[in-house]
Amino acid sequence: MQDDFFDQVYQVVRLIPPGRVTSYGCIGKYLGAPRSARMVGWAMHAAPTADPPVPAHRVVNSLGLLTGKMHFETPFTMQERLEAEGIEVKKDKVVQFKKLFWDPETELKL
DNA sequence: TTTTTGACGATTC
DNA sequence: AGAATCGCCAAAA
Numbered sequence: 717m718q719d720d721f722f723d724q725v726y727q728v729v730r731l732i733p734p735g736r737v738t739s740y741g742c743i744g745k746y747l748g749a750p751r752s753a754r755m756v757g758w759a760m761h762a763a764p765t766a767d768p769p770v771p772a773h774r775v776v777n778s779l780g781l782l783t784g785k786m787h788f789e790t791p792f793t794m795q796e797r798l799e800a801e802g803i804e805v806k807k808d809k810v811v812q813f814k815k816l817f818w819d820p821e822t823e824l825k826l
Numbered sequence: 827t828t829t830t831t832g833a834c835g836a837t838t839c
Numbered sequence: 840a841g842a843a844t845c846g847c848c849a850a851a852a
Contacts (some may be wrong), residue, residue, distance in 0.1 A: 721849085740834055751847045753834040758850065762831050777834060784833030794833095 721747065725759040726766045728820050732774045735802045736818035739778045740750050746820040753778075760784060773797040780813025 724747050732738055740760075741753035749755060756775075773794040777783045782805065785794035794825040795805045804811035 744834085749848080752849075754832060754847070755834090755849055757833040758848090759829095761850090763833090770828085772833075775833075780832090787833055821836090 721749070721752075721755065722759040722762055722764075723766070725756050726768070726770045727762060729760075729763070729772065730768065730769050731807075731820065731824065732771060732818050734774075735816065737774050737776050737780065737798070737803065737813065737816050738818045738820065739776060739780075742779050742819055742821070743775070745815055746824075757784065761787065774818075776810055776813070780810040780817075782808045782810070 725743055728743050728746060729738075736811070739753075740756040741750065744750060744752045744756045747756075760770070760772045760775060763772045772784065773782075773788070775784070780792050785791050785808065788794050795808070798805050798810065803816060811817060
């Protein structure tokens, strides 16, 4: 299970600190699949099936848009969770996304 | 096995 | 600036 590409994504997503966000493409890129951003998104589809819960709400697209909010329990869950962590969400997009952006390659490279 | 699709990203119109 | 299209890759039907 831990050898699957999905789990690789889950592990990275779990490393995202509260109050920060990242993008699918960067996760994929960090895993060696810069063109497989969609795969990361697909992996998130199975996120709730992962044993340790995956904070998928901290993962947004490159524009900081909460594109996957509709896949949560309710379309509001994602935004509410982000706000609960101190992240402002306006019009389904993360405010100061660039500032809150958490790049695994930058934060975990050491 | 083939076809369709998808929580993306970048490009083009 | 906003919308539509193409490209990538893997899982699901």
